[in-house]
Amino acid sequence: MEEIILVSNESGIRIDAWLCGKVKDYSRSYIQKLINDGMILVNGKPVKSNYKIKQNDEILARIPEPQVLDVVAEDIDVPILYEDEHIIVVDKPKGMVVHPAAGNYSGTLVNALLKHCGTNLSNINGIIRPGIVHRIDKDTSGVLVVAKSNAAHEGLSEKLKDHDIERVYIAVVHGIIREDYGKIDAPIGRHPVDRKKMAVNTKNGRRAVTRFKVLERFKDATYIEATLETGRTHQIRVHMSYIGFPIIGDTVYGRKNDIYNINGQALHAKKLGFVHPIKGEYMEFESPLPEYFKELLEKLRKS
Missing domain, CATH: 3.10.290.10 (RNA-binding S4 domain)
Structure with a gap:
């Protein structure tokens, strides 16, 4: 030491x-x-x-002396949208956990990154979460930026804190939203009873703001684009459920009688835009619509 x-x-x-x-x-x-x-x-x-x-x-x-990473590198294919010596932008597939946690130490994005980058990942978040600046849920697909250098990690963290990163998602929700645009401004915190869940919590929650616009309406579902102004855990999932339009496939905040059987929520991180933390230039990345999402939209259009 x-x-x-x-x-x-x-x-x-x-x-x-x-x-x-x-x-x-x-x-x-x-x-x-x-x-x-x-x-x-x-x-x-x-x-x-x-x-x-x-x-x-x-x-x-x-x-403390730097600890040697003890998370195993694994040869897992993850699409890379951009990479330089400071950051790497990936297109995370649905079903992949971002970093190891209790009971789940393999098959994660971090395992894949360790194989691709070796030890060239920031160590600010420790052994289990090297390079991880922000996360998306296991069953949410889409674009994610990871820090390779500590300087980049620090810069990206500040941008997230100051809401200077544009994060745009698409989702399909139950029910028909009549308004073309909407804003949900409701604090999110731990659920008062079920501590594994998040909830709109006016007493102990932190401010959370989600904007959405309707892209397409179906018989009993709506295709939306959602933009995060803040980045609380499960924010879009909690907010859409709170206003009565839970995301299709969401087994935590959604309907119990979900008939679409898509194995996880229909939520995709479509776009990420930010100023490069070292180079200072604006960069924007988009993740193409994944197959499961295309199939769900096609099914809804036919119905």
Whole structure:
């Protein structure tokens, strides 16, 4: 473990921001993680990230040795839409989990990326989630950006935090939405009873905003495009269910008597647009409509 001892000659600056300026090789989010883990001490005591340093504070930063990745690389074919030394943009197939978790340590996007990129993935999110800046659900297909360098990871994280990444999805929902456009502004948090689910939660939820427009209407279903202004867990699925139009195939937030049998929700991450975190140029990527989605639309059109 590396130990860095510093003495401040300034005051009134947040400890995480101050350390970022002094310890150049580590991102602010990583510094914040060290603070939360009790690895940063001020005058011998742990502090919070918003602690403001004082003149002559003695700061001890204990930085663990990098851990060797113990998630197994696997030869899994994942379409790559773009790649450079800082980022890789992939088209995640339906049914693939983004990163390993308890009981599911193989067959994930991370396993595939480790085979393709080796150790050239950012380590900010640790061994289990190297390179992962944002996620889409197992049964949601579509475009996803992954960070290869820590600098890119930090930049993308800031853009997500500031809502500077355009994320457009398409979905097919139960019921006929009469309005051509809509906006759902309802906070999302953990379900008060079932902790495995999310829900609109006005007491403990965080602000969540989804905009949608109708693309096509069917007998008892609607094809929509949804744009995220925020990025809460299961946001589109929760919001559409909340307003009475759950996504077809959604076994968690959808109808119990779903007749379409598509094995997972009809939700696809169609477009991702952002300014490259290192090169500074705007980039936009689109994932083509997957076969399962085409088949569902064709079935609905025929009915």
